Amino acid sequence: MGRYVLTRLWQSVLTLVLASLVVFIGVRQLPGDPALAMAGEEATPEQLAAVRADLGLDQPLLTQYVAFVRNMFQGDFGESTRTGTPVTELIATTLPVTLWLSAYAIVVAIVVGILLGVVAERFRGRWPEWVANALALIGLSVPNFWLGILAILYLAVTLGWFPASGYVDVLSDPLRGLYYLTLPALILGTGLAAVIMRQTRASMIETMTTDYVRTARAKGLGRGRVLVRYGLRNSLIVVVTIVGLQLGGLISGAVVTERIFALPGFGKLTLDAVFTRDYPVIQAVVLIITVSYILINLAVDILYSVINPKIRVGGAA
Amino acid sequence: MLQDAENILEVTDLEVGFGGTPVLHRIGFSMRRGERVAIVGQSGSGKSTAIGAILRLLPGSGRITHGSIVLGGGTTRGEVEDLATASEPVMRTIRGERIGLVPQDPMSNLNPAMRIGAQVADALVANRTTEGKPDRAQIRSQAVALLAEAGIPGAERRYGQYPHEFSGGMRQRVLIAIALAGKPELLIADEPTSALDVTVQRQILNHLQSLVDARGTSLLFITHDLGLAADRTDRIIVMSEGRIVEIGTPRQILLDPQQEYTRQLVAAAPSVATALDAAPLVDPTAGAPASAGPERSRSILVVENLVKEFALRGRRGSTIRAVDDVSFEVERGTTTAVVGESGSGKTTVARIVLGLETASSGQALIDGESLTDTRGAQRRALRRKVQPVFQDPYGSLDPTYSIERLIDEPLRIFGVGDRGSRQERVAELLDQVALPRSVAQRRPNELSGGQRQRVAIARALALEPELLICDEAVSALDVLVQDQILTLLADLQDRLGLTYLFITHDLSVVRQIAHAVVVMRSGVVVENGSVNDVFDHPRAEYTRELLGAIPGAAFAA
Numbered sequence: 001m002g003r004y005v006l007t008r009l010w011q012s013v014l015t016l017v018l019a020s021l022v023v024f025i026g027v028r029q030l031p032g033d034p035a036l037a038m039a040g041e042e043a044t045p046e047q048l049a050a051v052r053a054d055l056g057l058d059q060p061l062l063t064q065y066v067a068f069v070r071n072m073f074q075g076d077f078g079e080s081t082r083t084g085t086p087v088t089e090l091i092a093t094t095l096p097v098t099l100w101l102s103a104y105a106i107v108v109a110i111v112v113g114i115l116l117g118v119v120a121e122r123f124r125g126r127w128p129e130w131v132a133n134a135l136a137l138i139g140l141s142v143p144n145f146w147l148g149i150l151a152i153l154y155l156a157v158t159l160g161w162f163p164a165s166g167y168v169d170v171l172s173d174p175l176r177g178l179y180y181l182t183l184p185a186l187i188l189g190t191g192l193a194a195v196i197m198r199q200t201r202a203s204m205i206e207t208m209t210t211d212y213v214r215t216a217r218a219k220g221l222g223r224g225r226v227l228v229r230y231g232l233r234n235s236l237i238v239v240v241t242i243v244g245l246q247l248g249g250l251i252s253g254a255v256v257t258e259r260i261f262a263l264p265g266f267g268k269l270t271l272d273a274v275f276t277r278d279y280p281v282i283q284a285v286v287l288i289i290t291v292s293y294i295l296i297n298l299a300v301d302i303l304y305s306v307i308n309p310k311i312r313v314g315g316a317a
Numbered sequence: 318m319l320q321d322a323e324n325i326l327e328v329t330d331l332e333v334g335f336g337g338t339p340v341l342h343r344i345g346f347s348m349r350r351g352e353r354v355a356i357v358g359q360s361g362s363g364k365s366t367a368i369g370a371i372l373r374l375l376p377g378s379g380r381i382t383h384g385s386i387v388l389g390g391g392t393t394r395g396e397v398e399d400l401a402t403a404s405e406p407v408m409r410t411i412r413g414e415r416i417g418l419v420p421q422d423p424m425s426n427l428n429p430a431m432r433i434g435a436q437v438a439d440a441l442v443a444n445r446t447t448e449g450k451p452d453r454a455q456i457r458s459q460a461v462a463l464l465a466e467a468g469i470p471g472a473e474r475r476y477g478q479y480p481h482e483f484s485g486g487m488r489q490r491v492l493i494a495i496a497l498a499g500k501p502e503l504l505i506a507d508e509p510t511s512a513l514d515v516t517v518q519r520q521i522l523n524h525l526q527s528l529v530d531a532r533g534t535s536l537l538f539i540t541h542d543l544g545l546a547a548d549r550t551d552r553i554i555v556m557s558e559g560r561i562v563e564i565g566t567p568r569q570i571l572l573d574p575q576q577e578y579t580r581q582l583v584a585a586a587p588s589v590a591t592a593l594d595a596a597p598l599v600d601p602t603a604g605a606p607a608s609a610g611p612e613r614s615r616s617i618l619v620v621e622n623l624v625k626e627f628a629l630r631g632r633r634g635s636t637i638r639a640v641d642d643v644s645f646e647v648e649r650g651t652t653t654a655v656v657g658e659s660g661s662g663k664t665t666v667a668r669i670v671l672g673l674e675t676a677s678s679g680q681a682l683i684d685g686e687s688l689t690d691t692r693g694a695q696r697r698a699l700r701r702k703v704q705p706v707f708q709d710p711y712g713s714l715d716p717t718y719s720i721e722r723l724i725d726e727p728l729r730i731f732g733v734g735d736r737g738s739r740q741e742r743v744a745e746l747l748d749q750v751a752l753p754r755s756v757a758q759r760r761p762n763e764l765s766g767g768q769r770q771r772v773a774i775a776r777a778l779a780l781e782p783e784l785l786i787c788d789e790a791v792s793a794l795d796v797l798v799q800d801q802i803l804t805l806l807a808d809l810q811d812r813l814g815l816t817y818l819f820i821t822h823d824l825s826v827v828r829q830i831a832h833a834v835v836v837m838r839s840g841v842v843v844e845n846g847s848v849n850d851v852f853d854h855p856r857a858e859y860t861r862e863l864l865g866a867i868p869g870a871a872f873a874a
Contacts, residue, residue, distance in 0.1 A: 209376065209377075210425065211420060211421075211422060211425040211426045212425065212426050212427055212428045212429075214374055214376075214420070214426075215418065215420050215426045215427070215492070215495070216428070216436075216439070217372075217374055217412065218372055218374060218412050218413065218417075218418035218420070218496075219412065219413045219439060219440040219443050219444070219495060219498070219499070220409055220410070220411075220412040220413025220414055220440070220443040220444050220499060221409075221413075221439060221440075221443045222409060222443075223405075225439075225443075229428075229431065229439070230428050230431070233428075233430050233431070234428065234429065234430050237430070307430065308430065
């Protein structure tokens with residue numbers, strides 16, 4: 001197991017280096033000139049050159065990259081070319097919003113998805129399964145922004161159950177914070193919930209017909225106990241893998257959701273930075289997204305080996 | 318509703334259907350308290366459906382459509398119940414507590430994600446007689462005791478292990494412990510040892526029998542092996558196609574069968590045939606046919622000091638000897654059986670002969686040449702001389718190919734003939750294996766197991782090989798079908814002068830088909846000689862043990 005984790009870590013580092021290169025080059029290939037954006041349309045060539053020198057844009061690409069990596073390791077992502085605020089500070093204020101939102105959405109998706117999946121299996125061929133299937137189909141096929149707009153319209157404006165927009169720091173006021181995040185988290189989590197529901201249903205149907213489930217029933221165990229201890233546990237092995245693959249999509253989904261609910265999160269920061277060619281911010285944002293993607297996958301792989309004892313021992317042998 | 322108070326189970330007019338199609342046709346039988354009854358039948362006979370109905374655990378759309386299954390009242394607990402109509406909560410109190418199940422396949426019947434001990438503890442918790450919260454420490458010590466009683470050494474230590482850390486035999490013991498956890502009055506054993514080696518099978522059945530006897534439990538034993546049923550039970554119920562064919566004591570069934578089907582079954586059962594000393598399919602004393610010219614040596618296959626070592630995963634440098642200095646010769650036109658249990662190295666020997674594996678040292682020579690040493694055209698020529706027939710007729714045929722394409726494939730690979738002549742050859746081969754020519758355009762999944770194995774044999778024969786390597790070629794088949802395939806193989810040998818290297822774990826099959834036998838254990842040849850010598854005067858202790866483990870031996874006298 002230790003060796004397995006080490007191998008995966010090493011692969012992650014390699015991926016990171018590649019990702020930083022792609023980000024660095026990619027950003028510089030974007031159309032538009034940051035110096036121009038900063039200095040304004042009226043700037044003279046001298047002013048532009050001064051701005052460029054100030055940003056280090058007149059240096060050779062390799063030098064820029066080395067500086068970029070060195071600073072990154074010191075936790076210094078530079079300053080926003082637009083506002084002059086240190087990028088670290090921008091991230092520190094926006095990242096928690098997105099993390100809370102994503103975490104909340106994941107929890108919602110897992111709870112709703114597994115619950116509906118189990119219900120669909122348990123009531124196969126009867127109305128609860130049709131309902132669960134229909135919900136999953138809607139969750140998968142209706143785009144988030146449309147669902148979000150509908151939710152704001154009916155749940156927030158007409159019924160007034162939830163606030164239509166705004167954010168309250170979860171740490172300083174947990175109840176109100178979560179309340180404000182509930183609607184966005186529901187919307188962001190729908191796609192994932194739908195995928196989890198379908199996966200849970202499919203693998204539950206398979207597991208519940210296995211020999212060991214029949215043997216468990218023959219022991220005299222009740223259906224509920226068999227469902228959880230024998231069915232669900234083995235089904236989750238597959239579900240965890242699928243969830244892991246889907247989590248990355250959650251981050252990009254957050255960009256859209258934050259926009260709709262006007263949340264001051266990472267997604268908003270990313271969009272604003274892209275529109276204004278804010279190189280340092282874009283670099284930092286994309287890099288952080290990459291890192292989280294890699295970390296999530298690493299966590300999923302390790303979690304997978306915890307749930308599935310065969311892999312754990314197999315890796316140690 | 319119980320006809321006789323001494324009966325523990327009375328099945329009357331039981332009909333079970335799957336989606337409206339009946340698969341059990343009004344069967345009826347009864348079991349007395351403490352009696353051991355076997356249900357014998359081939360796949361599709363409905364024996365598994367019968368126990369599914371008794372436990373009310375029928376798969377999918379299976380429903381009881383008629384009849385009753387009356388469980389006698391317990392001496393200590395429980396009332397007379399009709400299981401055909403009992404509610405699910407009632408069934409829950411009956412499963413485990415009054416009827417225990419030892420399922421068939423030890424590999425698939427334990428939850429792979431749950432510790433062994435917890436799975437036994439689950440059965441204890443489900444069937445405990447006291448109310449309230451279970452006492453964890455007490456449950457644990459009971460589970461450990463059950464595991465130890467089922468014959469698992471170091472039960473305390475193994476309690477926390479997962480199923481994949483157990484061998485098949487040990488898993489079956491765990492399943493026995495689970496079945497006995499609720500102290501049932503009736504134990505249903507569904508082919509409990511068909512996936513295990515004969516010697517392990519015997520140990521486990523002996524153990525199961527002693528546990529059942531000590532508790533006075535009634536035993537309903539489901540098996541496809543007539544010999545096994547005769548050895549282990551008081552009464553045998555023969556089933557075929559969802560009907561009961563015959564019921565009788567083992568002696569009646571084996572020695573004086575009343576029905577034609579039972580007679581066929583008795584005649585085909587290899588273990589019983591061995592025990593009853595029936596005539597083998599081949600003349601074991603026959604040597605090479607006279608037609609073999611003097612310029613060819615008598616031995617077509619010479620295995621010399623064959624060694625195969627495998628590296629152990631994870632532990633660098635350490636190896637395991639799967640085949641250890643194995644030598645034997647196979648005479649042209651005869652059958653040599655290589656017999657052994659799992660891990661004996663018999664399959665590795667076959668793979669080396671086929672050139673699918675390279676030997677660490679020593680060699681396997683076919684007409685003086687080795688597949689692993691030859692290259693190019695020479696190797697291709699040698700390949701044509703030796704062809705395999707594998708165990709699993711479901712796995713060894715590509716399901717997307719037509720039968721014609723499957724049999725035709727070796728011909729195409731070797732560029733034999735043109736389209737028309739190959740088609741003609743396929744038809745000829747189908748005739749040889751007694752399949753109708755019309756199957757040529759069908760796909761494997763439209764054929765039965767026996768038909769598929771005939772296709773596999775036809776494919777092997779396509780290139781007119783001299784040596785066939787049959788790796789457990791009949792072990793996946795029902796006895797009647799197995800008998801047909803063995804007869805076909807003997808017949809083909811007669812007509813085409815084929816030589817067989819027959820890899821098997823089943824000694825009773827050996828006696829029917831082979832001239833010579835090589836007994837292997839842990840990679841080493843234990844004994845080697847003619848079939849008559851080895852069976853009548855076994856020299857090695859292990860051979861004697863194997864022979865003794867053949868079920869049905871009790872009826873040899």
